[in-house]
Amino acid sequence: MSKSLVPPLPCFCASLRRASRALTQVYEQALRPLGLRGTQFTILQALSLAGEVPQGELGRILAMDSTTLTRTLEIMRRRGWIATRYGKDRRERRLSLARPGEAELKRALPRWERVQARLRRRLGTKRWNSFMTFANQVTNEVTE
Amino acid sequence: MSKSLVPPLPCFCASLRRASRALTQVYEQALRPLGLRGTQFTILQALSLAGEVPQGELGRILAMDSTTLTRTLEIMRRRGWIATRYGKDRRERRLSLARPGEAELKRALPRWERVQARLRRRLGTKRWNSFMTFANQVTNEVTE
DNA sequence: CCGATATAGATGTATATGCATCTATCTAGC
DNA sequence: GCTAGATAGATGCATATACATCTATATCGG
Secondary structure, eight states: OOOOSSOOOSOHHHHHHHHHHHHHHHHHHHHGGGTOOHHHHHHHHHHHHHOSEEHHHHHHHHTOOHHHHHHHHHHHHHTTOEEEEEOSSTTOEEEEEOHHHHHHHHHHHHHHHHHHHHHHHHHOHHHHHHHHHHHHHHHHHHOO | OOOOOOOOOSOHHHHHHHHHHHHHHHHHHHHGGGTOOHHHHHHHHHHHHHOSEEHHHHHHHHTOOHHHHHHHHHHHHHTTOEEEEEOSSTTOEEEEEOHHHHHHHHHHHHHHHHHHHHHHHHHOHHHHHHHHHHHHHHHHHHOO
């Protein structure tokens, strides 16, 4: 009964986007009780790992346009999760996790881990690892 | 010149979304001269393959919420690409490619094929195929 | 037939996303 | 020090995306 419920698509990009949409719903469902969106969780986690980084650098880490970050960060800043300060280069905004951002990440982590664990079990660790590697290779292939 | 690599992310979903963003830019860059977005191309192609389908069915094929389709289809209908008619069940909207939609798809296909071919060459056919298969498995795993 | 319930899609709202363009700032060359 | 070009991020705009809720229609048990 694990038959293909969705038909294959000829487009590589469409296949990946479809998986991305489906996956996002699963992760967001787990985070919804916290009022946290997937992208926001990703930014919290990325900042936690990267420490203080300029906005453009965060954009490169996430392969996300810096101007997209402007809007999402504004939402997160309103909630007190993000601290911004100017570097020596006055054009740069250096970002870091504020205390409430760290707390929010900590609250979210158990839910995130449960989703990850469940999915990993269903896909199998080997497939999971291959897929992660491939996804990163694809990102690198098309990132200049 | 050595490529700046993106760091691995701990989140499966974030990795996939990142690859999805990067890939989308490549495909959309190729389609931009036609004023065609990636999602729109995907819908044209899906309808071309599926024939006449109700909106909900198209949503299941693309793992996309039916209400998301409402907005995107409205844009495409305005351009004359999509034909809608009611089925015996008056709640259903049955969708199909209109002539201009077929023409638009035909115009886009060579550009799409070039991007696909280039990416396939860079990733290698084996990796490409595995990745497509995995992506579909992920979609099926999380689609109820 | 009738009311209860289910389903298809539309609408309100909020976020995600990127490009074109703009402003402020920096840097290189003079 | 000045100016021309480069760079960081903000802003205007359009599309993508989904959930909660609403409306119209269908179906099912009496």
